[in-house]
Structure formats: C-alpha cells, structure tokens
Amino acid sequence: MxxxxxxxxxxxxxxxxxxxxxxxxxxxxxxxxxxxxxxxxxxxxxxxxxxxxxxxxxxxxxxxxxxxxxxxxxxxxxxxxxxxxxxxxxxxxxxxxxxxxxxxxxxxxxxxxxxxxxxxxxxxxxxxxxxxxxxxxxxxxxxxLVCTGVTAWNAFYGAIPLKPGQTVLFQGTGGVSITGLMLAKSAGAVTIITSSSEDKLKLVKEKYSPDHVINYKTTPDWASEARKITAGHGVDYIFENGGSGTIKQSIDCIAMGGLISVIGFLSSAKQEDMPDVAALALSKGCIIRGIQVGSKQLLDELVRFVVQKKLKxxxxxxxxxxxxxxxxxxxxxxxxxxxxxxxxxxx
Missing domain, CATH: 3.90.180.10 (Medium-chain alcohol dehydrogenases, catalytic domain)
Known part of the structure; x- marks a missing residue:
C-alpha cells in the first residue's frame, strides 16, 4: 500500500x-x-x-x-x-x-x-x-447525511421534537430542504416547499411529493399563501435558508409558539431594510434557533431513522x-x- x-x-x-x-x-x-x-x-x-x-x-x-x-x-x-x-x-x-x-x-x-x-x-x-x-x-x-442530514434532523429533534400532523415549510430546493422534506414526510408531517422556479417545483413534486408548493416569484407574499394552506393556523416549523431577507415572512407565517430554524444566509437584507426581529418574534411567541449542523448523538439518531425507514x-x-x-x-x-x-x- x-x-x-x-x-x-x-x-x-x-x-x-x-x-x-x-x-x-x-x-x-x-x-x-x-x-x-x-x-x-x-x-x-x-x-x-x-x-x-x-x-x-x-x-x-x-x-x-x-x-x-x-x-x-x-x-x-x-x-x-x-x-x-x-x-x-x-x-x-x-x-x-x-x-x-x-x-x-x-x-x-x-x-x-x-x-x-x-x-x-x-x-x-x-x-x-x-x-x-x-x-x-x-x-x-x-x-x-453528514451535514445536510444532521442539520435537518437537528431542526426537528434538537430542541422541540416534530410531531405527526404538524406542518413544515422549507425554503428552496437545496440539499437541506429536500432532505428535511423526506424526513418530515416519513415522520407524518404536512410539507410545504418554496422555490422561484416552476421547473424545479415540478421536478420536486414528481420525485419527492411535498403536500404543497409555493412559487415565491409568482406569489411574492408566500407567507399569506402558507397561512391560507394551514387555514390560518400558520406553519409549525420553518427551514429558514434565506436569512435576513426572508425572516420577516417566516415570522409572518409561523404558528404561535412555532419554531424557525435559521440554517442559511442565501438572501440578505440591506441594513436599512432589516425587520425588527425581536418585536416580530415576541408577537408570535416563536423560537428562532440557529442550527450549527449537530452532534454525533444526532448523527447516530439520523442514521438509525434513515436505515429503519429505508430512505434514500x-x-x-x-x-x-x-x-x-x-x-x-x-x-x-x-x-x-x-x-x-x-x-x-x-x-
């Protein structure tokens, strides 16, 4: 050798x-x-x-x-x-x-x-x-599984465990969102995914079967659409991949006491356009939690789940x-x- x-x-x-x-x-x-x-x-x-x-x-x-x-x-x-x-x-x-x-x-x-x-x-x-x-x-x-898998698992099980029947919204169609979508569906959650591309949403629907999709280019107020989908309740979990540019709408559509996992920073707001996140979070009593991938313990839990559910x-x-x-x-x-x-x- x-x-x-x-x-x-x-x-x-x-x-x-x-x-x-x-x-x-x-x-x-x-x-x-x-x-x-x-x-x-x-x-x-x-x-x-x-x-x-x-x-x-x-x-x-x-x-x-x-x-x-x-x-x-x-x-x-x-x-x-x-x-x-x-x-x-x-x-x-x-x-x-x-x-x-x-x-x-x-x-x-x-x-x-x-x-x-x-x-x-x-x-x-x-x-x-x-x-x-x-x-x-x-x-x-x-x-x-290493980074995106554990990040998604941490968002669901690192603080308040996801329960069957709850609603999760995923921003975008990258690895974390699609992995999270698979995990959430296997756990019995209702799933919503957003994208600016109709072609991507079509492919995601065909391959991964989310319950709802929102094109945020044709529906810029996607928070209102998410509230409509949930009959006014709001979504229970959000994968916040945009960052400062999308956090206001995330808080707009989160359910009272819901959990927003800040995972990415793909869409930044100018400093003068920054929303008052503290006041908005207070108004919803929601948790805004930064996700830093996760521990080996979470990795072990994820591997057991993926293997048992035969996920790909x-x-x-x-x-x-x-x-x-x-x-x-x-x-x-x-x-x-x-x-x-x-x-x-x-x-």
Missing part, C-alpha cells in the same frame, strides 16, 4: 479555481483513531463560501476543504473498540461535538481544520458512525475526483441549479 495519497488544498480564498490536487503523505492514526479510505464526498454551500473567502468563521490556511465523507475503515487504532476493517462509515461534521450544542467554530472539518476532499482521512473513532451493509445506501448517499438521501449528481471534475462539481453547486445533493466520487 502506497504511503502517499491525493488531496485537494485551497491555495487562496478567492474562489474554488484555487483548488489544487497534491500528492502528500497519507495520514497516520493514533490509538483512538480509525483511518478511512474515502469513497465519496458531498458538497455543501459552505464549501463554496469557504473557497471564495465569505465564510464568517475561521478557515485554516491552505485547507483541505469539505466536511462530508463516506468510506471504508482500513486501519484501526490500538485503543479502538467496535470497528472492523471494511466497515462502511461516515464521520461527524465537528469530530469534537459528541453531544449537546457545538461549543465553538474551531473544529469543523473543511474550515478551521483539514477536511475530506482527499483519499484518506484519520478520524477519532468516537466521531464515526457505521452504516449497515444491508442499508442499500450508496457512498454518495451516505456522505449526504437526495443525491442529484455525482462528479469524479479529477481536477476538472472537482471544478465542475463546485461550478454546478454554485450555479444553484441543483435539487438535492451534489457529490464527488473519490475513486
């Missing part, structure tokens, strides 16, 4: 064109770690903003990007129990966050520490979840590991044309 492997490093935070494939020594493991041969990586919007310098948290110089990987255990530390070589595994976004809230922004893979866009990674065994052989999940589907995470397109293919994967994600997850096969 070669002592070297291929890894991508971001040479400068001026765009993903600065990614370079390098040959470097394969990671060594300590007694509490496992060495994972990476088979697939799932991309997130975070990876684009890390590459272009807009990530608001620490980023290591010349970082190996990406946080979501699936692969096989090929080496096991002397103090590790419960793993065998050949186990199919995924690792948690923040390997130090085993339970409870994330304590800081200093340990997330692909930002402050080297990530997983490479052929091998050493991870603490405590941060690794096994995927059963008979799960039917491909490596890209496994990788798609929404992988839309898989690219190769060569430099041109990696660039194309980033380009495709940055274009916003995807529905679900964009992945890279590391073969």
């Amino acid at each position: 070669s002592s070297n492997h291929l890894a991508y490093r971001l040479q400068a935070q001026t765009g993903h064109e600065q990614l370079r494939q390098l040959e470097e020594p394969k990671p060594n493991i300590d007694k509490h770690e496992v060495l994972v041969k990476i088979r697939a990586v799932a991309l997130n919007f975070r990876d684009v903003v890390v590459s272009n310098g807009n990530y608001p948290f620490p980023v290591k110089d010349k970082v190996v990007p990406c946080s979501d990987a699936a692969g096989d255990v090929v080496e096991i530390g002397s103090a590790v129990e419960g793993f065998r070589t050949g186990d199919r595994v995924i690792g948690n976004f923040d390997p130090t966050n085993l339970y409870g809230p994330q304590l800081d922004w200093n340990h997330g893979l692909g930002g402050p520490v080297d990530g997983v866009l490479r052929q091998y990674v050493a991870l603490p065994a405590s941060a690794v979840a096994k995927i059963p052989e008979d799960s039917g999940l491909t490596y890209p589907e496994m990788a798609a 995470p929404p992988v839309e397109k898989v690219f190769g590991f060569g430099p041109d293919q990696v660039q194309a994967a980033y380009d495709y994600l940055a274009s916003g044309g995807h529905i679900g997850k964009v992945c890279i096969s590391v073969e």
